[in-house]
Amino acid sequence: MRLAVFGKPVIHSLSPRIHGLFADQCGLNIDYRAIEATPANFPGLVAGLAESGGRGCNITAPLKHEAWKLAGRCSESASLAHAANTLVFDGPGNIYADSTDGMGLVNDLNSLPGCRLRGARICLLGAGGAAASVLGALLGSQPEIVYIANRTRSRAMELARSHSGLGELDFGTPADLDTAAPFDLIINATSLGHGGEATALSPAWFTAQGFCYDMNYGDAARPLQALCKKECVPYSDGLGMLVSQAALSFSLWTGQTPDTIRVLQELRTGPAD
Numbered sequence: 001m002r003l004a005v006f007g008k009p010v011i012h013s014l015s016p017r018i019h020g021l022f023a024d025q026c027g028l029n030i031d032y033r034a035i036e037a038t039p040a041n042f043p044g045l046v047a048g049l050a051e052s053g054g055r056g057c058n059i060t061a062p063l064k065h066e067a068w069k070l071a072g073r074c075s076e077s078a079s080l081a082h083a084a085n086t087l088v089f090d091g092p093g094n095i096y097a098d099s100t101d102g103m104g105l106v107n108d109l110n111s112l113p114g115c116r117l118r119g120a121r122i123c124l125l126g127a128g129g130a131a132a133s134v135l136g137a138l139l140g141s142q143p144e145i146v147y148i149a150n151r152t153r154s155r156a157m158e159l160a161r162s163h164s165g166l167g168e169l170d171f172g173t174p175a176d177l178d179t180a181a182p183f184d185l186i187i188n189a190t191s192l193g194h195g196g197e198a199t200a201l202s203p204a205w206f207t208a209q210g211f212c213y214d215m216n217y218g219d220a221a222r223p224l225q226a227l228c229k230k231e232c233v234p235y236s237d238g239l240g241m242l243v244s245q246a247a248l249s250f251s252l253w254t255g256q257t258p259d260t261i262r263v264l265q266e267l268r269t270g271p272a273d
């Protein structure tokens with residue numbers, strides 16, 4: 001089965017390794033490559049993969065919006081986000097797009113001890129592409145409220161507007177959080193960690209059982225991880241979300257459901273046996 005992930009940069013993507021581990025578990029033979037692409041050459045590369053018998057692909061930054069535009073049909077989550085992280089090739093010229101990031105996040109959050117979504121007060125930090133890709137799924141998990149806090153207020157407002165009617169929503173800037181708090185869960189969807197900076201966070205913004213989740217992982221997650229450790233706030237990075245969203249893509253292509261816990265354990269510590 002031929003598969004790929006497209007993005008720029010994409011060379012350090014963990015997706016080939018994750019899907020290779022899923023395929024081993026399921027006894028499937030896959031050829032999953034990381035291919036660098038720009039918005040200009042991406043449609044041609046996707047067409048080439050599909051024509052050569054490819055089953056589908058993943059898409060990472062900055063091509064998720066382009067991927068959504070390429071598809072003839074798409075899931076509700078891709079339609080809400082105007083972005084896709086998964087394409088499925090269903091015959092000549094028939095491309096289906098999905099966005100599995102949101103359910104990947106929700107599935108990972110549900111697997112974390114001490115982290116509940118139903119009835120929770122959730123704060124989403126950021127209103128860019130990463131935040132847009134998960135907001136629908138967060139609202140679908142029936143929280144009390146999702147509060148979008150973003151440096152640029154108008155962007156938070158736009159994101160809230162595009163999801164109105166799907167659940168209780170409010171928005172503001174990080175400066176508004178002193179009054180909007182407390183939250184059971186604060187999710188970092190900003191890109192600040194990539195510059196080595198932690199997003200501003202006050203322990204006073206959390207309830208007694210409050211939890212902080214960073215959608216970033218690896219080096220980009222380290223600044224916030226250090227801050228949460230210092231402030232004694234329970235924390236997780238986004239590696240589990242990465243594995244969970246990949247598992248949903250894998251199921252779309254193969255019809256099989258891989259064991260994400262085993263793969264996550266292997267990524268964190270090396271092979272279990």
Ligand code: ATR
Nearest residue numbers: 126127128129130131150151152155189190191192
């Ligand atoms: P992505 O697709 O990774 O979400 P993006 O769409 O560029 O990338 O969004 C980046 C997010 O990080 C935005 O919410 C951005 O805030 P603005 O909308 O105000 O730009 C946030 N972000 C990036 N750098 C930031 C900084 N220095 N301080 C606060 N927020 C920042």
